[in-house]
Each structure stands twice: as structure tokens, then as C-alpha cells.
Amino acid sequence: MLAATLCGLVIAALLISKFGNGRSDGDGPSLVVYCSCDAAIAEPVIEKFRQRTGISVEVRFDEEANKSLGLANLLLAEKGAPRCDVYWNNQALGTDRLRREGVLEAYESPNAGRIPAGFRDADFYWTGFSARLRVYLLNTDEVGKFDPATVDVMLTATQLDRVTIAQPVFGTTLSHYAVLAAQTSLEELQQWHRSLQQRGVRQVRGNSITRDLVAEGICDLGFTDTDDAYGAIDKGRPVRMLPVRLADGKTICLPNTAALIAGCPHPDEARQFIDFLLSENVELMLATASARQIPLGPVDESQLSDEVRQLREWSRDAVSLRPAANVHQQVLDWLLSEYTAQ
């Protein structure tokens, strides 16, 4: 009975793995992509690539539970014998960490030239495309005015118990912190962080929860990203967003990145895929998707919505991420000690 059950299960698993996902196509060229971007947004792009090139793509998506921990760690663990060809990350600073660890291989795509220099690695270990902005999300039922001065007043109040931010150990909030540290210093960042905590800011475990707290009126103001903000706006929640601006008026624009994995099994197909990701077409596809990602290179402006044009305006003020990449690890080390008392 047991042997029969086990045999049945193994056969079923093999059959399902063979026919279940309908993606493996046997002998044709193939490619493995690790993707931290939202699956529903990335899938049409990948499907388009499949249709154009005939290259079969196996995708591994990240999930919120891992806060991009999974794929980056996987790539590090697999460094000796990688199975992944291209890492499509939605955070440039996370990708830069992999460059420092020797996981990536430089590749200057013919399409990299259309991306501004501030959004790509100087040695082309990664190239950015389609970005998100860090924004303040405000609840319109609770907040009367929607201008930077109002946000400043709210953030300098003695009590911040109706302000929420994601725990900075992960995700784009970590990138936000790294940018702040690069702009000022680690000490100033620490002071600001402790000041937020002392005044009772609500820390949650992700930007999506930050968005939900503001959308539900539990908090008045939250730090989040444009794609999360649109999640609430599209549902008709009473929210509006303003870009986070640094002391010098710069915005924080966090691009997706495409990076070639060193020693990957399918380098030629991987380069084709990176070229495709960095193309105008893909930037337009991502701009018209629900997340309204901001094209970084030149695109046909007539195809952009007013919302994306506005975001594009804000992104023109973006701070360079290179200084932030340099302090990223220091910030992470400090946060480790801060949150785990080590």
C-alpha cells in the first residue's frame, strides 16, 4: 500500500512537472530569469519576448514573504554553479550588492545608451529601466491640503502615531534609507530614524501594508512607492501621493535593473533578453500597466498617460543612486544591530 502510494505520487509529480505548467518546450533555446517584479506585470513582458524570439523562458518570481531576500540569497548561494541567466530586480541597490559579491557579469547592451547614466552601473554590471518613485501617500479624508509644506508639518509634529513607514530592513525603504545616508551621513540618518521612533511612527512589514493603513484611514500619511500607491488609487480609496523630496529637492527614483549572471548557462539568450528589457517597447508596456512604471529612456510620449507624464517629470529630479550604493552595506549593518540588538 505504502509503496504503491509513493510510486503513484512520484509518477504524478513527474507528470505534472512535465505537463503541468505548459512552459517547458523541450529542445528549443531557453532561458532562466529570476524576477523580483510583480508577476502580473512581468508576465506579459516575458510572453512578448517568447513570441518575438521563440526562446522559452522559465521565470522564478519573488514574493512579499521574502522581501526580495529569496532571489538575492539564491543567487549568492548558486554563485558556484548558477542556473539563472538574468536577474530582473526591482531594486537597483540590491542588484549592486550582487555586483560586489561577484555574482554578475558586465554587459553593455546596445539599448543601455538610451538609459541616463545615473540609472546604470558605471561598468555595466547592471542597467536600470522603468522606475518607481518613493512617495508620501496621504489620506484625503483626514488631510486637508496636499502639498509638501503640509507633509513637512506632519513629519515635524511631536506625535507621529498617524504616520506609517515600512521597516527599513527590507525593500525600497532600505534603499530610501541608503539614499538619505548618502545625502547626509549615517549619523544623521540614525538621528532621524530614532526621532521617528521616539515620536511614535508606526512601523509595518512592507509598503503594501503602509498603503493599506493610509487607504483605510488608520494612518494619515505613509511612506510608500508609486506602484503601491496606485494599488489604492485604482480602488477608489481616498488617497493622493506626493513625491518624497530630499533636502536639495531631489526625488528618489528606484529603477528595475537587468543584470547578466556570471557563468550563466545561456549567455546569448540572456543578452537578447536584457536588450529586450531595455527597449522602448518594454518601458512603454510597463508604463501602461497598472503599476505605471516610469520610462527612464526616451519613449513616444503620446502613448503615456497624464499620470505617467507627471511621474516622469518628478523622476527628472531624481538623485543619483551611486553614492547610495556605496553606503548601502553600512546602513544594513547598522539596521541589523538596531533591529536585532546584535
Place this chain on the structure above:
Amino acid sequence: MSHATALGCSVLRCLAVATVALPLSAMLWRYCFSSQAGWRRRLATAAAVAPLFVPDLLIGFTYRLTSARLLHSDVGTELLYAGLLLLRVTGLQVVARLLLPVPAGSLEAMHSWRLLNDGTRAWAWQWVRLNILGRYRAAVVAWLAGSLLCFQEFETAALVQINQLPVVWTVWLFDAFAAGEPLSLSLQHVAWAMGFQLLLLSPALVLLRAAGSGAAGGLAVTGAVDAGAVGGRAAGSGRSIERSLSVLVLLAVVTAAVLIPVWTSSGQIVSGLALLWQQGTLLSRIGQVLQSVVTSVLAAVLALWICRDLVGRGVLSLLFLSLGLCGSLVLSLVMLAFFQLPIIRVVYDTYIPMVATQTLWLLPRAWLLLMLLRVLADSESLHSAGLLLASADAGVSRTARVTLWRLGRIRWLLAVSLLTHWSFWDVSIVSLLRPVQFEPVVTRLYNEMHYGRTDTLIAMTVLSVVMPFCLALLAGLLMYALPFRRLGRSDTWGETRE
């Protein structure tokens, strides 16, 4: 906050929750047992056990805003989390009590021993031992199992956590690793948690083994339901109060664990399914669920199979169980490093690392369940039913068949279902160790949740709950239809029936 603080809070919480759940589960169990009508008994049992099968993801997703609304009250957040744990732990304790024959020692035996009181320490020790192995065995095992389940919890805590509350060691460990803590240090931290879990597990194993060999230990394992334990304790007017209270508790449990999550999502179930249909992805999502079920069942069956062979192998079994007690995150990271070794890397991008890790993670739970089932496998009820199966009277034979099905196969099915459920909904292992061509439904759910696609999230969650449930029902019917004689040995998986 330090690791010691997180661990201390988790230990206190799990002991407190398991303790509070104990009288509740005892009350519910008595209510289930004493219900006269079959349908009422089944309904009550299903209601009591239901929270155990509601995914952590759904519970956490439903109550994360409730937790946020309690942001001005640290105690409120803690109570909410403890309450959510209480639902599940109560369910588990009811299952443990339902599975364990009650109680092992008769009241007459205890009375006789009391008469033999000579005031010595030996008598007192034996008195305590008889009580723990007999009258209170089910309660102690249920308490230990509940504590273990509560201590290992991660998903709900991560979803409802606000301002780092509730303080939970599993979440602390995740954050530390995410922030760059080396794996070697994580393992050091885990060692303390493992020690505590072994402390919980060992008495449960001793008790269950003692119960399994009751005759040798000087206790008669009768399998009969003790009137004092079930009905007698709540006699007269007390009984009606307890029954009313049981109904209230059951209603509260079902409302909090099932109705509220379903009600808050009900509007999105239909629209989500319609959206999946419009996108043409409904069938592939169903395929995804089926894939996840198959791999999870495989891990569950393997875990039970390995546990069967581990019984009686002290150090080896301890080693295997310890791996499972690391928690799914650390275990996955260790296994990820292991499967990168050149000699074994060839199987890395297959189902083997994922299923092997799921199996290892399930081992401690499978061990507990196996011990429970072993106790049952030796019971006289099964033996009698096996004999009655051969009766020429069709009615008697049919009754025996139903009895064997209920006391044997259905309990195995419940054990496999429970292990499958845990494996199916764990996200850490599959996110790190699945082969690249396989996307388990649970990782997709987290991806959908991140971007607030609640329609498809809810629809897929419903598929993920309903489909395994239907498959379990189908398996139950199949197990009833299969002939018993031919499968008699398999019913107890190699256990020798006296």
C-alpha cells in the same frame, strides 16, 4: 530587541496560549463526544477542528488591518495575535484528544492505588506517574503539541506585526537574516529554540510511547471512553451550562477563524474567479494547486514513512527531529547550502531538495501524529472490528467496515491531510528550494498579496482551500471503497495487531 527577548516572549506566549486552550479544547471535546445526534457531533467536531485548516495567510491577511487599528495598544496587538493562535491551538488539542483513547488508567485502578498509600516517596511518584500516563495523558500531550505549534508560528505573526509587536522569535530570525546575519549565527540562535522544542517534544514522545505499550507499563489501555472523563465531570445543571458554553465557544471559533475571513472576502471570491477565467488562467491556477498538493502529499507521506522507521533509534531519530525543529527558514537555508555541494549539485534544480526539506520539516509533527496513531492501532476496537468484518451477517460486517474506516483509515487520512496542509502553506521552503519550472500556489499568493490584487488573491486562496479539501474527501471515499482485508496490514502501516 535581542534574540533572548524574542525567544523569551515566544516561550511565554506559547505556554500561555497552550494552557488557556487546554480547558477550551477539553470542553469542546466533551461536547463533541457527548452529542447524541451523529450530525451534531460531526458538525461540532468539524467546527472545532476547522481553524487548524484555515491557512495562516488568510488569517493574517484578514486580521492585519485589525492589528493596525490596535496600533495604540501594544497589549491589544499581543492579545489579537495570541487569540489567533488560540483558535488554531484549540483545534489541534481537540484533534489530539479525539485521536487519543481516553483515559488509559481506569478510575478503579486509581482508587486501588490510593488505598495502598503508605506515605512513601515511591508511592507518591507512582501516583503522579499513573495520573500523567493515565488520566491526564491526553491533556499533557495536547498541551505539549499546542505549545509546539504555537512556538513555530511565523506567517500570521509576520502579517499582523506592527511596531515589532508581537515579539516572535521566528520573525526576529527572519529579520536578522534579511539584514545580513550570517547563517552560522542564525544556527546558533536556532539552537536555543531547538532545545526548547526538544524539551516540549520529549515528554510527549515518552507519554505516547508509554500509552502505546500500556500493558507493559502496568496500565490497561482499554480504549473505552471513561464516563467520568467525558460526561460525568459535567453532570446535572453544570452539564447544560457547559453545553451552552461549548456552543458559544464553537460559534466564536468558527466566526473568528472561518466566517470573518470568508465574509470579508466574499465579494471578491466571485469577481476573482471571473477575473481568472477572463485572463484564461483559471485552469493553470488549478493545475498549480494540484501540483502543490501532490508535492505536499509526497512530503507528508514520506515524513510518516521515515518516522515509522525512526522509532526506537534514539540518536538518529533525535538528529532527524532536530533538523525539523530548526523552523522552515533556517532549515531551507541549510539545505540550500547542502545542495550546492559539488557532489550533490546535480539534483539541485529538481523536486528533490524541496520535497526532502519539506519532509524534514514535517518530521517532528509527523512523529507526534505517528505516535498518536500507534496508540490507536493497538486498540482493541480495531481488533474487534477486524474480527467482525468476517461476519456472515451483512449488517455486522458493514458496521465493522465503517468502524475500521473511522478508527483506522480516516485517522491516517486526517494525519496525512494535516501534514499536507502544513507543507502546502509553508512558503519559506518552496521559495528557496523549488525547481525553477515549478511555481507553487503559495508563492504566487504572496506575490498577488504584495500588490494588493485581492480579487485574484482571494479566488486563488479559495481554490487552494477547496481543492485539497475535495481531494481529501475523495481520498476518504476511496479508502472506504477499497477492500479492508487485503489492506489490513497497511491500515496500521506495518503495525502488528495482537
